[in-house]
Amino acid sequence: MGKGDNNVTSLCIPIEEVLKSLNEISWSLLKLINKSPNLSLNEIRRSTNLSQDKCYKELSRLEGGALITTNRDSADLRVIGYRISEYGIAALEISNN
Numbered sequence: 001m002g003k004g005d006n007n008v009t010s011l012c013i014p015i016e017e018v019l020k021s022l023n024e025i026s027w028s029l030l031k032l033i034n035k036s037p038n039l040s041l042n043e044i045r046r047s048t049n050l051s052q053d054k055c056y057k058e059l060s061r062l063e064g065g066a067l068i069t070t071n072r073d074s075a076d077l078r079v080i081g082y083r084i085s086e087y088g089i090a091a092l093e094i095s096n097n
Helices: 015-020 024-035 041-048 052-064 086-095
Strands: 068-072 080-084
Touching: 015 086, 024 041, 024 052, 024 080, 024 086, 041 052, 041 080, 052 068, 080 086
Parallel strands: none
Antiparallel strands: 068 080
């Protein structure tokens, strides 16, 4: 492989490994984001009563596992919305959780 070539398949994490890293809060957030795409951190916090720190850590866990994606609100670029990824949908289907 030359410089700049990417072998994306070598970077993939088996979904079973990702599922092992999730806890009850992670699953709850994943389900919430699946039902209500583009929720902001504050909206998620209000729905779950989690502290900002705990909510951010769990969202980071989901994003690190490629289960969710983020996007900036076009009306207010300071606001980040969270959406479930195809990998996240597959995780929910596999787990039946």
